[in-house]
Amino acid sequence: MLPFLIAPSILSANFAFLGQEVDKVIQAGADLIHFDVMDNHYVPNLTIGPLVCKSLVDYGVSKPIDVHLMVEPVDQMIESFASAGANRISFHPEATRHVDRSLQLITDNGCEAGLVINPATSLDCLEHVMDKLDFVLLMSVNPGFGGQQFIPHTLDKIRLVKQRIQESGKQIRIEIDGGVKVDNIRSIAEAGADTFVAGSAIFNQPDYKHVIDQMRAELSKISVA
Numbered sequence: 001m002l003p004f005l006i007a008p009s010i011l012s013a014n015f016a017f018l019g020q021e022v023d024k025v026i027q028a029g030a031d032l033i034h035f036d037v038m039d040n041h042y043v044p045n046l047t048i049g050p051l052v053c054k055s056l057v058d059y060g061v062s063k064p065i066d067v068h069l070m071v072e073p074v075d076q077m078i079e080s081f082a083s084a085g086a087n088r089i090s091f092h093p094e095a096t097r098h099v100d101r102s103l104q105l106i107t108d109n110g111c112e113a114g115l116v117i118n119p120a121t122s123l124d125c126l127e128h129v130m131d132k133l134d135f136v137l138l139m140s141v142n143p144g145f146g147g148q149q150f151i152p153h154t155l156d157k158i159r160l161v162k163q164r165i166q167e168s169g170k171q172i173r174i175e176i177d178g179g180v181k182v183d184n185i186r187s188i189a190e191a192g193a194d195t196f197v198a199g200s201a202i203f204n205q206p207d208y209k210h211v212i213d214q215m216r217a218e219l220s221k222i223s224v225a
């Protein structure tokens with residue numbers, strides 16, 4: 001079993017104090033910093049880009065930056081974020097003409113590569129690219145906003161992805177994004193996920209460490225085969 005990783009989404013942080021917010025959440029126990037990039041085109045919202053990523057890297061962020069691209073097209077952004085210091089980059093297959101090429105571009109730029117699957121997207125898009133994936137990011141809400149409710153059928157999808165990964169014999173992480181909270185993280189892990197994005201659950205509370213500690217306590221209770 002891969003070690004569990006908790007990835008606070010800075011979408012719910014206070015952008016007026018972004019550097020301090022990231023410091024605080026790392027001190028609270030974050031393993032990755034999840035960085036949501038929205039373009040008001042692929043999704044109906046607009047957030048932050050490579051300049052902000054580079055500013056955080058220059059500021060001295062000590063944990064890997066996990067860039068979730070909700071942009072269309074994606075290739076130029078892959079190169080820009082890799083140059084800006086991102087460590088992991090994922091994108092949605094509908095947003096690029098050539099999924100295989102975009103995945104290869106991430107790897108060629110020295111980053112870990114992930115494909116993001118929306119709640120209504122079939123898992124078929126994984127079929128011919130398993131060897132190019134470091135992680136699969138399963139959306140448990142529709143992309144574009146923080147603070148939405150976890151969609152329960154995601155649990156079945158996690159089990160299916162887990163099965164495919166096991167059949168492939170590869171070591172590919174399963175990351176879940178959307179509506180992850182203290183009270184559902186255990187069932188998400190039991191279904192087979194190992195990386196947990198949480199935005200509002202962490203940043204909407206005054207004590208980030210308390211939330212992350214509670215999440216880890218829930219994760220320590222699980223028993224998986």
Ligand SMILES: O=C(CO)[C@@H](O)[C@H](O)COP(=O)(O)O
Binds near residue numbers: 177180198
């Ligand atoms: O990619 C997205 C939303 O599109 C996420 O990363 C959200 O930022 C997660 O926020 P919460 O659901 O945890 O509040």
Ligand SMILES: [Fe+2]
Binds near residue numbers: 009068197
């Ligand atoms: Fe995200």
